[in-house]
Amino acid sequence: xxxxxxxxxxxxxxxxxxxxxxxxxxxxxxxxxxxxxxxxxxxxxxxxxxxxxxxxxxxxxxxxxxxxxxxxxxxxxxxxxxxxxxxxxxxxxxxxxxxxxxxxxxxxxxxxxxxxxxxxxxxxxxxxxx
Amino acid sequence: xxxxxxxxxxxxxxxxxxxxxxxxxxxxxxxxxxxxxxxxxxxxxxxxxxxxxxxxxxxxxxxxxxxxxxxxxxxxxxxxxxxxxxxxxxxxxxxxxxxxxxxxx
Numbered sequence: 001x002x003x004x005x006x007x008x009x010x011x012x013x014x015x016x017x018x019x020x021x022x023x024x025x026x027x028x029x030x031x032x033x034x035x036x037x038x039x040x041x042x043x044x045x046x047x048x049x050x051x052x053x054x055x056x057x058x059x060x061x062x063x064x065x066x067x068x069x070x071x072x073x074x075x076x077x078x079x080x081x082x083x084x085x086x087x088x089x090x091x092x093x094x095x096x097x098x099x100x101x102x103x104x105x106x107x108x109x110x111x112x113x114x115x116x117x118x119x120x121x122x123x124x125x126x127x128x129x130x
Numbered sequence: 131x132x133x134x135x136x137x138x139x140x141x142x143x144x145x146x147x148x149x150x151x152x153x154x155x156x157x158x159x160x161x162x163x164x165x166x167x168x169x170x171x172x173x174x175x176x177x178x179x180x181x182x183x184x185x186x187x188x189x190x191x192x193x194x195x196x197x198x199x200x201x202x203x204x205x206x207x208x209x210x211x212x213x214x215x216x217x218x219x220x221x222x223x224x225x226x227x228x229x230x231x232x233x234x235x
């Protein structure tokens with residue numbers, strides 16, 4: 001019906017957050033290291049791309065099924081008086097989509113942190129040996 | 131079927147990204163994340179469908195499967211068009227910029 005609107009709304013928030021974090025990162029001093037550091041704004045960018053991309057492709061599917069229309073009110077569920085059903089679907093499937101994408105992104109962030117730490121410790125060991 | 135087609139597209143894009151190592155000039159990573167995002171969302175949709183229909187969810191009618199396959203391929207094509215648009219706008223290799231300035235001269 002309109003489940004893609006929930007991850008799309010989250011994408012708007014995370015995009016704003018990415019811009020704020022990026023501007024703050026530019027102001028802070030960077031510690032030089034051989035291992036390239038993945039900034040948090042870049043990590044937020046992964047989430048943004050997943051949310052925007054997924055929402056766009058899901059919106060296409062909704063247009064395909066005639067659930068999104070080019071005229072006001074743009075959603076057939078609202079036009080047919082099924083707003084309550086639509087909101088219920090957004091609360092279940094929509095929120096589920098947003099939560100699962102965010103959880104998987106969280107896993108990616110943790111994994112990248114572990115990989116960076118390992119690279120740093122390997123570099124330190126290499127430096128001690130040489 | 132749409133979920134399946136999108137997952138295959140996501141896996142293919144990820145393999146291409148992995149094979150290219152640090153070369154991010156084609157922005158394949160963006161394509162990967164787009165397809166994975168859509169796959170995760172359709173996965174949740176599939177769970178909702180399974181809760182609603184039960185085992186019948188896995189035995190769709192042939193006509194529905196064909197329509198979903200058509201939709202899945204269209205979604206993949208739409209994703210590629212979005213990726214291409216981002217690539218040409220951001221132009222990380224400077225090819226569009228070069229072509230425009232060449233024409234101006």
